[in-house]
Amino acid sequence: MSSLSAEASRPLKITIGGVRGVVGETLTPDLLVNFSQAFGTWVGGGRVLISRDTRPSGRMVAHCVTSGLIATGCEVVDLGICPTAALQLAVRQSEAVGGIAITAGHNNARWNALKFCRDDGIYLNPRQAQELLNVYHQREFAKAPWNKLAPVGRDDAAGERHLEAVREQLDVDAIRAAGLKIAVDCTNGACSRFTPRFLADLGCEVVAINDDPELPFPHEPRPTPPNLSQLRALVSAAEADAGFAHDADGDRLGIVTEAGEAPGEEYTLCLAAEMVLGRGDPGPVVTNLSTSMAVEDVASKYGREVIRTGVGQVFISEAAVDHGAAIAGEGSGGIVFPRINYAHDSIAALGHIVNLMAERDRPISELIAExxxxxxxxxxxxxxxxRAYSALEELRRGIDAPWVTETNLDDGVKLIGEDRWVHIRVSMTEPRIRVIAEAAAEGLAIDLAEEYVRRANRLL
Amino acid sequence: MAGIQSLKIGVSGVRGVVGQSLTPQLVVGFAEAFGTYLDGGVVVIGRDPRPSGEMILNALVGGLLSTGCSVIDIGVCPTPTMQHAVVDLGADGGIAVTASHHPAAWNALKFCREDGIFLNQHQAEELLNVYHQGAFVQRPHDALGRMGHDEGAINRHLTKVLYSADLDAISSLAPKVVIDSVNGAGADCAEGLLQKMGCEVIAINDVPNGRFPREPEPIAENLGQLCEAVREHGADLGLAQDADGDRLAIVSEEGEAIGEEYTLAFACDVMAETRKGPLVTNLSTSRMIDEVGERHGCEVVRSKVGEVNVVETMLAVDAIGGGEGNGGVIDPNLHYCRDNLAAMALILGGMARRGITITEWKRTFRPSAIVKEKLPCSAGMIGRAILALQRHYEGQTLDLTEGVKAFFDGDAWVHARPSNTEPIIRVVAEADDHATARWLADEAVQVAAQAIEG
Incomplete structure (x- = not known):
């Protein structure tokens, strides 16, 4: 049914979130050199760091990007395969004027993407991304003469420096003393070479699966419960204290309890916030409109405010800077730790949750139950x-629900009631409208979501 | 105007100015076209040390991987090393990233096929058609090419050259050689080769960084520094490379740049010493090759100008040696490519066995003067200019294989032909003395110019 129209549209998204396409179809070498030249032109030369996740197309993309950047007079430093958070930290800590992460995050292996970040390591905001798109569409790129072309540099230590930066924020002694056994599924992605070692260095007993970056993704690289069956089985079989799942580039984290249950990636932010707020980091909590109200419960326990933004990593990062947040993040499992950097960072999230388990000395299922x-x-x-935005607008006009006490239009439509909410928005990355509903009662949440899916389908 | 003139897409490859016409888009497009043309397989890439080489290499790799071709990067190396590597590695094709003797602002792609020989005119036209049609092969994410590196290509090439060289003769002479590598691709390997052959080596401009201290074309007027160094060190000879290690020029023990035509003459003199069969060179190359043929009793076959034309004629007639008067020597015992390392081995071996100096060797040839001229000529006027030259030389012996070549008394000749790479007519004349050669060249230029002006 509806999948027909998705296939009919070309698998390419050029948005403020970057350029995303299917290799062998839309993500062509020509597109890649053009976008990297546009970025080189936009930053106006200088050092640009690049990194990639483990997708087999990463090399092809990296070569195209390198060429385009060199041609505009940028000095390329290649970090190789490492988490995007490591790239963002390296950009912020160095003289670099920007960075390009070559990763399609949680999308399947056919996809790849360029994500552009600026000199502070945060992704381009909508205005900056719009400027970049204008440069791209104008096609008048900077062209450096032959004697201004810089040789390509390498930096193999960025991943290690990132681990060190995370470690510095943790109570390593407490974690060591706890002697935890941790299972981890790296989805053969960018964290494969890092997370098992990181945990071992914290004194954890590590049971790792899918930690070979040369192998394909064993499942969709999205750490949502449907993709966690292997990890759940592993946690049970190994009698681990917890299991953690990365996405392909190390920004999202999924959780499995010691009972082998996958409570959902919404708990990643709540647990991390419990740790950060509990240890007294000052400032509010920043999250997006689609994230669970449980965040408010955790924040209010520590007397903190919750600031809600539109959906998108850059909104979270910029709001975290602007509000001096203690922690920020999304219900998708991507968490920002301002003391480390303003980047979504699944290794840092993992470290902080392990720290929480050690410090509270309680099973993770009990921490979640609280x-x-x-x-x-x-x-x-x-x-x-x-049809995306017009359909959304039509949907909004048709709404007349008695339970709604507040309507937020910052990003699509969010209808908020006392005990429930539903958020309907246009995806930044795929030709889809997303419907997210939450309520204390399971039936109510499902009914709410289904109702708005039906409404949207009727319009389309 | 500068933008238009700075890009040449033709049967000899793609050449442009970095920062102007030779953009990453153009390079990925040609890489995808070549990958589509080969329909998968392995491609070897070598490059000269121009600073733009890395930008171009990356674009090539991106384009080739996307078409499902795997790439073996052999790094900075002479162009003939890349050609050897294609054969040695059993690859399906190769790309040399080099603008050869052109200034540092230029760079270029030269495409070679699975036998390590450059595409011929018909193949190059097929590649251009693929490029212009723009419908490139796009492989899905799990069928992309793989990337590999091979650090051993230069050593394998050097080993083959050393194996072919008369090491006993050269090392017993132990000549003192000054080598000027113009900071090009041949820098490290030429010095190493000469040392291994037993020469005393003084190297100048020997850092392969692509910062050319002189124009990289090894013609006499660019070799002042080398001539001086030969005199200063009292060397037995000087050797000048171009930027990508295919052409060679010689400076005598007196510090005289004897002209790049002698390189092929000497090398052919050596190859014909012991081998039986024809020699092949192009129509614009000195009659000294004919003298070599007479000396050793071998036929000389002339081809159109261009490495691939010489090579394909060599294959057709089973030649024992060949090359071009611009200093490009082809030793078929090694490979069908212009190779200045092979030329060094041949010439040093021949010199040692003969026990003579460069000047003495030069004097074994009848005195010869060559004058090379060029004349701007738009594409639309070329037919008219060539026809006027044909009419003008009516009554002389003519060779019309490529443009017009007219022969005169005293074995003088003039050859006028349209360039393959630029909108010009090239004129080459040879006679016993400079004045006659100059007069012949000027006459041809004048006739062509009058025809163009109408």
Missing amino acids: IPRYTIVKREVVCPPQ
Whole structure:
């Protein structure tokens, strides 16, 4: 049914989040050299760091990007395969004027993407991304003469420096003393060479699967419960204290309890916030409109405010800077630790949750049980790109629900009631409308989500 | 105007000015076209040390991987090393990233096929058609090419040259050689080769960094520093490389740049010493090759100008040696490519066995003067200019294989032909003395110019 229209549209998204496409179809060498030249032109020369996740297309993309950047007079430093958070930290800590992460994050292996970050290591905001797109569309790129072309540099230590930066924020002694056994699924992604060693250095007993960056993704590289069956089995079989799952480039983290249950990636932010707020980091909590109300419960326990932004990593990062947040993050499992950097960082999230387990000396299932339980239901409706915003607008006009006490239009439509909310928005990365609903009662959340999926489908 | 003139896409490859016409888009496009043309397989890439080489290499690799071709990067090396590597590694094709003797602002792609020989005119036209059609092969993420590196290509090439060299003769002479590598691709390997052959080596401009201290074309007027160094060190000879190690020029023990035509003459003199069969060179090359042929009783076959034309004629007639008067020597015992390392081995061996100096060797040839001229000529005027030259030389013996070549008394000749790479007519004349050669060249230029002006 609806998948037809998705296939009919070309698999390419050029948005403020970067350029994302399918290799062998839309993500061509020509597109890649053009975008990297546009970025080189936009930053106006200088050092640009690049990194990639483990997708087999990463090399092809990296070569194209390198060529395009050199041609505009940029000095390329290649960090190789490492988490995007390591790239962002390296950009911020160096003289670099920007960075390009070659990763399609949680998308399957056919996809790849360029994510552009600026000199402070944060992704381009919408205005900056718009400027970049204008340069791209104008096609008048900077062209450095032959004697201004810089040789390509390498930096193999960025991943290690990132681990060190995370470690510095943790109570290593407490973790060591706890002697935890941790299972981890790296989805053969960018964290494969880093996380098992990181945990071992913290004194954990590590049981790792899918930690070979040469192998393909064993499942969709998205750490949501449907992709965690292997890890759940591993946690049970190994009698581990917890299991953690990365996405392909190390920004999102999924959790499995010692009972082998996958409570959902919404708990990643709550647990990390419990750790950070509990140890007294000052400032509010920043999250997006689609994230669980459980965040408010955790924040209020420590007397903190919650600031909600539109969905998108850059909104979280910029709001975290602007509000001096203690922690920021998304219900998708991507968490920002301002004391480390303003980047989504699944290794840091893992470290902090392990720290919490050690410090509280309690099973992770109990830590989760303390957080008020809501049911969050995530649905999506395939929608041709040309209909996305108009359909949303029509949907908004048709809404007349008695339970709604507040309507937020910062990013799509969010209807908020006392005990429930539903958020309907256009995906930044795929030709889809996303419907997220949450309520204390499971039936209510499902009904709410289904109702708005039906409404959207009817319009389309 | 400068933008238009700074890009040449033709049968000899793609050449442009970095920062102007030779953009990453153009390079990935040609890489995808070549990958599509080969329909997968392994491609060897070598490059000269121009600073733009890395930008171009990366674009090539990106384009080739996307078409499913795997790449073996052999790094900075002479162009003939790349050609050897294609054969040695059993690859399906190769690309040399080099603008050869052109200034540092230029760079270029030269495409070679699985036998380590450059694409011929028909193959190059096929590649251009693929490029212009723009419908490139795009492989899915799990069928992309792989990337590899090979650090051993230069050593394998050197080993083959050493194996072919008369090491006993050269090392017993132990000549003192000054080598000027113009900071090009041949820098390290030429010095190493000469030392291994038993020469005393003084190297100048021997850092392969692509910062050319002189124009990289090894013609007499660019070799002042080398001539001086030969005199200063009292060397037996000087050797000048171009930027990508295919052409060679010689400076005598007196510090005289004897002209790049002598390189092939000497090398052919050596190859014909012991081998039986024809020699091949192009129509614009000195009659000294004919003298070599007479001396050793071998036929000389002339081809159109261009390395691939010489090579394909060599294959057709089973030649024992060949090359071009611009200093490009082809020793078929090694490979069908212009190779200045092979030329060094041949010439040093021949000199040692003969027990003569460069000047003495030069004097074994009848005195010869060559004058090379060029004349701007738009593409539309070339036919008219060539026809006027044909009419003008009516009554002389003519060779019309490529443009017009006219022969005169005293074995003088003039050859006028349209360039393969630029909108010009090239004129080469040879006679016993400079004045006659100059007069012949000027006459041809004048006739062509009058025809163009109408």
